[in-house]
Amino acid sequence: MILPALGLLIAAACTHGSVALLMEEPYGHFGSFNPTGHAAIYLNHVCAETPTQLRACRPGELGTVISRYHKIHHEDWIAMPLVAYLYAVDDVTQVPASVDKEQADTIREAYWRAHLQELAPPKPDGSVPGGEWDQLVGESYIRKMHGFQVDTTPEQDERLIAYYNDRRNVGHFNLFVHNCADFSRALINMNFPGAVHRSILADLGITTPKQVAKSLVKYGNKHPELHMTAFVIPQVPGSIPRSHAVDGVAESVVKSKRYILPLIVLQPEFAGALTVGYLTKGRMTLPKNATIFNPGDIEQAEDTPEPAGRRPLPPDTPPIPASPATPAATPTPSPAPPV
Template identity: 60%
Template sequence: MYAALFFASFAAQGSVALLVEEPFGRFGEMNPTGHAAIYLDHVCAETPVSLRTCAPGELGVVISRYYKVNHYDWVAIPLIPYLYAVEDRSDIPLAATAQLETDLRDAYRRRHLREIVPDEADGSTPEGDWIQMVGSSYDRKIYGFQVRTTAAQDAELITAYNEGHNRSHFNLLFQNCADFSRKLLNLYFPKAVHRNILADGGITTPKQIAKSFVKYARKHDELDLTTFVIPQVPGDIPRSTRVNGVAESLVKSKKYLVPLAFLHPELTAGIVAAYLGSGRFEPPKETHVFRIEDVEAAREAEISGELSAGSR
């Protein structure tokens, strides 16, 4: 009940949530900074590359930047498919295998994403980073940092992104998914979010975006900051690992820290100092668990409230 009230508190007006997603797989071992995306609960996808205001009852969209998805800079996916690669809550599996994950993703791609993620020449499923935008919760644990928005702010966002130049200029160091989230959040709240030059070497990381966003939101009580966690779906898929910043990754990894300390002790001391001084931030350990049924209940309450208001 408490979780339902938590999500219902945002129903009458919109919200924006920064999603900080844990790293997974081989690339995640090399780059433990994870992934960043944005959940907009009153903005929906007209197509994967165009936005509109949600109709009553719709659950919103997750938008982010990906590498080599048909030259687009951003793609927007409805909430349930983004998390679970299905279109209805009743179809979300209680547990998942790697094969089920693959099958659900490709089935959704063939129904809705073929124009931007086409089949291979032989009709088979393509490889690539597109898999990160469908069924994300099978691979990762996700932390959310959510604040209120107004209808005017959402409308400004829709106009800006629909009229903008949606062509990819992805760069892992300076135009990555966290940079995309930083710029989107700053459109809603100018100068709210920034990089950490010392702790991350100027690279924008999901953890730093969360840290600066939380700091900003806590100074503005009217934003009503709340946090939540979306658990990784149980099953035999390997579990994701904790999100780290750049300096944090070095400090907490002996295989990198020990040889670096031997070769460059002064540099290593500087990295450790940067992390201890400004690089520490931990996702909340005790927080609300994000459940689709609670979001649906909030939308139903919103519709009921509008109908009641209209009848008076």
């Protein structure tokens, strides 16, 4: 069974608004080199009229995933429908039970031909272009995602739609000061000022997906009325290599012999500072019982007005858990995890 969490995630759209951070695991060779992963935001009551124009969702619509990307049509942010973002299809009945790389590429190409040629124009011969457009669709084929979700109000959703529709959407991605995690930080802070912040000790001041998750969980601990919940969207089964755990900046250096050993020899003070930063501010434990969904549950969930299943973070969740939460069904208010 893949993604049992989606049914509850969809059910949330029938009840209340929410914003969820998706902390997405790194994958492949680049993921080994830069294990900080990717950050995106799922909004269950905000939909994409186009990839660069937002509106309130209509009944039955499932919301949008929005993030900052590098060199896709010169845009700063792009919004994609939830099912397309996860599986590169229009309907959950088309989601495969398992995939290999060739199948995943074929599914993504079909979605590109149907919907994305304006964002990623074809080559002169009509073939699929290069570039990074494939980051917009079928993400669950290549990596696992962890989510943290909190409630939003209609006023917050309306303000967010107006803000992103009115501002200039011009890309100026920068890995160090203007990356995907910075985008998620700014969006969350629009609704909850001061909720998410950078960490000098854990990440040398660079915003990372893990730091956004840690900050949001800490904020949720202080505001139980936001009903912080956790969810997991597993990587679709198949022969595609599994994604890796998400690390922060200091953590990635300390845990890698190829980085930390030369630093110990050449810059022992810096190596010591990184180790202290990781041990004091960089660690994070993911909730072990976060909700997991199956895409086949989505249609049933749409007809269920009050589904059970949005799972509050467990009381014994460590002070700084590291797993974002998927939008799930309307929860019964419960104590947030300890801070």
